[in-house]
Amino acid sequence: MKDGKAAGKFIVFADGFAGRIKEPGRAAFSPSGLTQGPDGAIYISDDLHGRIWRVTYLGGPNAALASAPASQVQAAYSSAALPPEGVHPDAGLEDASTLPTPPGATQAEVALGSRIYHGQVSNGTCAGCHGSDGKGSPVGADLTAGTWLWSDGSLEGLTKTISEGVATPKKHLGAMPPLGGSPLSAADLKGVSAYVWSIGHPH
Numbered sequence: 001m002k003d004g005k006a007a008g009k010f011i012v013f014a015d016g017f018a019g020r021i022k023e024p025g026r027a028a029f030s031p032s033g034l035t036q037g038p039d040g041a042i043y044i045s046d047d048l049h050g051r052i053w054r055v056t057y058l059g060g061p062n063a064a065l066a067s068a069p070a071s072q073v074q075a076a077y078s079s080a081a082l083p084p085e086g087v088h089p090d091a092g093l094e095d096a097s098t099l100p101t102p103p104g105a106t107q108a109e110v111a112l113g114s115r116i117y118h119g120q121v122s123n124g125t126c127a128g129c130h131g132s133d134g135k136g137s138p139v140g141a142d143l144t145a146g147t148w149l150w151s152d153g154s155l156e157g158l159t160k161t162i163s164e165g166v167a168t169p170k171k172h173l174g175a176m177p178p179l180g181g182s183p184l185s186a187a188d189l190k191g192v193s194a195y196v197w198s199i200g201h202p203h
Contacts, residue, residue: 013055014044014053014055017029017030017031017046018030021132021133027048028048029046029048029049029051030046030047030048031044031045031046031053032045032046032047033045033047037054040056040057041054041055041056042054042055042056043055096110096111096113096114096195096198097111099114099195099198099199100198100201101194101198102155102194102197102198102201103155104155105155105190105193105194105197106194109187109190109191109194109195110191110194110195110198111191112187112188112191112195113190113191113192113193113194113195113196113198114195116182116184116188116191116192116195117130117134117192117195117196118132122182122183122184122185122188123182123183124180124182124184124192125180125181125182126180126192126196128140129174129176130142130143134196134199134200136172138172138173138174139172139173139174140172140174140176141169141171141172143196143199143200144199144200145200146200146201146202148200149169149170149171150166150170153197153200153201154197155193155194155197158193158196158197158200159189159190159193162179162180162189162192162193162196163178163179163189164178165177165178165179165180180192
């Protein structure tokens with residue numbers, strides 16, 4: 001601190017509070033308050049469950065500070081470990097190999113669709129409205145409930161809806177432009193359609 005304000009470079013020393021799902025309202029914890037005690041300890045409060053973390057420093061007064069080990073590089077995720085101890089780099093993403101494959105599509109197309117849906121390739125925008133877990137938001141429908149507003153839920157029907165977009169939503173605030181506003185190729189469209197079908201059909 002300098003003159004009552006943060007000064008110098010910052011380091012990440014605590015992360016992973018949200019856990020596997022980062023959507024508002026479905027994250028494991030939501031750190032929202034921060035204060036410092038007279039002994040220098042930092043207190044972080046959570047507005048979901050009322051938890052308060054007390055963060056203290058151990059080390060010499062002139063020791064060089066270093067970032068905590070990045071939680072993203074741990075080899076595996078354990079469901080028994082709670083945040084902020086860390087999460088797997090693919091936290092929140094369902095293993096596409098475990099999803100059902102729609103008739104007429106391949107598992108590779110479902111996997112590609114998952115990457116596009118989550119914005120990892122082809123500038124996919126799907127998760128922004130429908131949530132990273134597909135359970136929807138005020139501007140995008142729940143794609144996992146098996147309730148279809150614009151088609152019969154078939155691969156062909158979903159492909160048509162995604163391709164044409166939704167100019168006038170029935171139950172949500174946000175319209176969807178054709179292809180979600182992304183420059184999807186024919187192969188990309190087929191992959192996204194296959195992925196949406198997969199998460200929308202119980203398995």
